[in-house]
Amino acid sequence: MKRWLWLATVSVVLTVVxxxxxxxAAQGGKLRVxxxxxxxxxxxxxxxxxxxxxxxxxxxxxDPHTFDPSPQDLAKVADADIIFANGAGLEAxxxxxxENAGGDAEVVEVSEGIVFIEAEHHEGEAEPAGDDHHHEGVxxxxxxxxxxxxxxxxxxxxxxxxxxxxxxxxxxxxxxAYRAQLRDLDAWVRAQVAAIxxxxxxxxxxxxxxxxxxxxxGFEQIGAVVPGYSTAAQPSVRDLADLEDxxxxxxxxxxxxxxxxxxxxxxxxxxxxxxxLVFLYTGSLTAPGGEADSYLSYVRYNVVQIVEGLR
Numbered sequence: 001m002k003r004w005l006w007l008a009t010v011s012v013v014l015t016v017v018x019x020x021x022x023x024x025a026a027q028g029g030k031l032r033v034x035x036x037x038x039x040x041x042x043x044x045x046x047x048x049x050x051x052x053x054x055x056x057x058x059x060x061x062x063d064p065h066t067f068d069p070s071p072q073d074l075a076k077v078a079d080a081d082i083i084f085a086n087g088a089g090l091e092a093x094x095x096x097x098x099e100n101a102g103g104d105a106e107v108v109e110v111s112e113g114i115v116f117i118e119a120e121h122h123e124g125e126a127e128p129a130g131d132d133h134h135h136e137g138v139x140x141x142x143x144x145x146x147x148x149x150x151x152x153x154x155x156x157x158x159x160x161x162x163x164x165x166x167x168x169x170x171x172x173x174x175x176x177a178y179r180a181q182l183r184d185l186d187a188w189v190r191a192q193v194a195a196i197x198x199x200x201x202x203x204x205x206x207x208x209x210x211x212x213x214x215x216x217x218g219f220e221q222i223g224a225v226v227p228g229y230s231t232a233a234q235p236s237v238r239d240l241a242d243l244e245d246x247x248x249x250x251x252x253x254x255x256x257x258x259x260x261x262x263x264x265x266x267x268x269x270x271x272x273x274x275x276x277l278v279f280l281y282t283g284s285l286t287a288p289g290g291e292a293d294s295y296l297s298y299v300r301y302n303v304v305q306i307v308e309g310l311r
Contacts, residue, residue, distance in 0.1 A: 030051060030052055030053040031048070031051065031052045031053065031081050031082065031160065031163055031164045032052075032053050032055075032079055032080050032081045032082075033048060033052045033053065033054045033055070033080065033081065033082050033083075033084065033160075034054075034055050034056075034057060034076055034077060034080040034082070034083045034084070034105070035054065035055070035056050035057070035083075035084045035085075036056075036057050036058060036064065036083075036084070036085045036086060036090075036091050036094065037056070037057075037058050037062075037064050037086060037090075037091075037283065037284065038056055038058060038059075038060055038284050038285040039086075039143055039283070039284070039285060039295055039298070040056075040084050040085065040086055040110060040152075041054060041056035041084075042285060042294050042295045043110070043149060043152050043153065043156065043178075043295055044084050044110075044156055046153075046174060046175075046178040046295075047153060047156045047157050047160060047171055047174050047175045047178060048156075048160055048171065048174070049170060049171075049174050051160075051164065051167040051170055051171070052160065052164075055076050055080075057069065057073055057076065057077075058284070060284055060285065060286060060287045061259065061260060061284050062260065062283075062284060063231055063260040063261060063283055063284075064086070064090050064091060064283045064284075065090070065092070065230045065231045065283070066231060067091075067093055068093060069093050069097045073097060073101075074097070074100060074101040075101075077097055077098060077101040077103060077105065078101040078102055078103040079103065080103060080105040081105055081106075081163055082105055082106050082107075082108060082159055082160070082163055083098075083105045083106070083107045083108070084108050084110055084156060084159070085107060085108070085109050085110070086109070086110060086111055086140060086142065086143070087109025087110065087111040087112060087140070088109070088111045088114075088116055088138050088139070088140035088142060089138065089140050090140035090141075094107075106159065106163070108155060108156070108159045109155075110151075110152040110155050110156060111140070111142045111148070111151070111152065112151075112155055113151050113154075113155065114142050114148050114151050116138035116139060116142070117138065117139040117211045117212065117215065118137060118138055118139075119137050119138055119139055119208075119228065119229055139208065139211045139212065139229050140229060141208075141209045141210070141211065141212060141229065141282070142212055143212075143295070144209065144210050144211075144212045144213035145212035145213055145215070145216040146182045146185045146186045146189070146299060147182075147186055147216060148212060149182055149295065150179055150182055150183075153175050153178055153179055153182070154175075156175070157171050157172060157174075157175040181296060182296075185296055185299055185300070188300070188303075189217060189299065189303050190217065192303050192304070192307050193217045193218065193303070193307065195307055195311050196306075196307055196310050196311045197311065198218070199251075200251075200253060200310045200311060201218060201219045201220060201310065202219065202220050202221075202222045202250050202251075202252045202253075202310070203219050203220070203221050203222065203256065203306075204221075204222050204223055204224065204225075204243070204246075204247060204252050204254070204255045204256065204269075205221075205224050205225070205255070205256045205257070205258070205280075206224065206225045206226055206231070206255075206256070206257040206258050206261050206263070206265075206266045206282075207224050207225070207226040207227075207228065207229065207230065207231050207233070207258075207261070208221065208224045208227075208228060208229050209229070209258065209282045209283075210256075222243075222246050222247065222250050222252055223242075223243045223246050223247075224243070225240070225243065225255070225257075225265045225266045225269055226261075226265070227239055231258075231260070231261050235265065240265070240268075240269060243269060244269055244272050244273050247269070247273045247275060248273055252273075252275060253275055253276065253309060253310050254270075254275055254276040254277070254278045254309035254310060255269055255270045255273075255275055255276070255277050255278070256278050256279075256280050256305070256306065256309065257277060257278070257279055257280070258279075258280055258281065258282030258283065259279060259280070259281050259282065259284065260282060260283050260284050261282075263277070263279070276309055278305050278306075278308075278309040279305070280301075280302045280305055280306070281298050281301060281302060285298055
């Protein structure tokens, strides 16, 4: 019944959209760009600058693993010239949204070209929505390593320049400046991590969201409260007991939980094992003016929290 009502609403919205004669021109004739998450949107904004009209689908604080688009999101997608997505299976909602919205936008997966970390299937982990199993079985959280975001910038710059060659020089200048900031960020992260004794560099998180970060900066992932790379998975009692045993055995100092998930299970694990519960940002930035309102400040905030939690 719920699906029928959703499709009925979709039909109404599509009728309204199709009644318009072509795509409405964006203000000032700018390229109409849609980004899925706030993190993707921020990086796109750094490269596109004033030459694009950018819309971000997911609101601040939304979990990309479980996001359910509204009928109003159809018009945003239908009117777009380019849609930038993280890819690697993160946006399980996107295939159905594109099918229902129509339009002729190019979909660019900004993580294309990154060497993905392969996933092991965990009992209780949700399967991807729809019939698209492209990238099934890989870790989609590529942005936790700033070096991967350098590849994002390459892909974003190339797509914008292809669709809008008039501003190609502007996109290149913006991209070059942002690449320099990302390289500086990587050096800063390395310097901060050096303050953590090597034997303390053990991560336990709410779900397996920091594998690229751990791989780049020399951390060992001891486990996660929710097994697998999606917050939609469900841990068993045995999973939680095994995790608590590992925390005690390895002398883990903190459990890190993302701002977009319910912290109840992570809090229980922290209390049972007598370790700290530390909050991070994972799938979303904060609102403008917040402590993690850009990708650069997001990484800095998380690293400071990790260093303080483990050293």
